Amino acid sequence: MTERRDIRLDLEPDTPEKLIRLAERLEQERPVPTAAFRGDLRRRLLTGALTPSRPARLRLLIAGYASAGCALLLIGAASAAGAGPLGV
Numbered sequence: 644m645t646e647r648r649d650i651r652l653d654l655e656p657d658t659p660e661k662l663i664r665l666a667e668r669l670e671q672e673r674p675v676p677t678a679a680f681r682g683d684l685r686r687r688l689l690t691g692a693l694t695p696s697r698p699a700r701l702r703l704l705i706a707g708y709a710s711a712g713c714a715l716l717l718i719g720a721a722s723a724a725g726a727g728p729l730g731v
Contacts, residue, residue, distance in 0.1 A: 654663065676684075698704060721727030 718727055722729035
């Protein structure tokens with residue numbers, strides 16, 4: 644755990660005493676995760692088990708998004724030139 648520090652150093656000089664006592668109480672009563680949870684989390688972080696895996700068809704998704712983007716750019720260019728579905 645981290646060592647305790649005075650909360651008053653982080654606050655403005657004219658902070659009401661009631662607010663300071665509330666902040667200290669919340670800091671003291673903050674729940675701490677169980678040792679089992681902390682140990683499991685540490686092991687997972689060290690082994691990299693929490694890293695997200697790639698989608699199954701990543702290359703297919705990239706190709707689909709790139710194709711759709713190119714099609715939209717072509718439609719926009721054609722419309723700007725006066726042809727296409729949005730041209731006037």
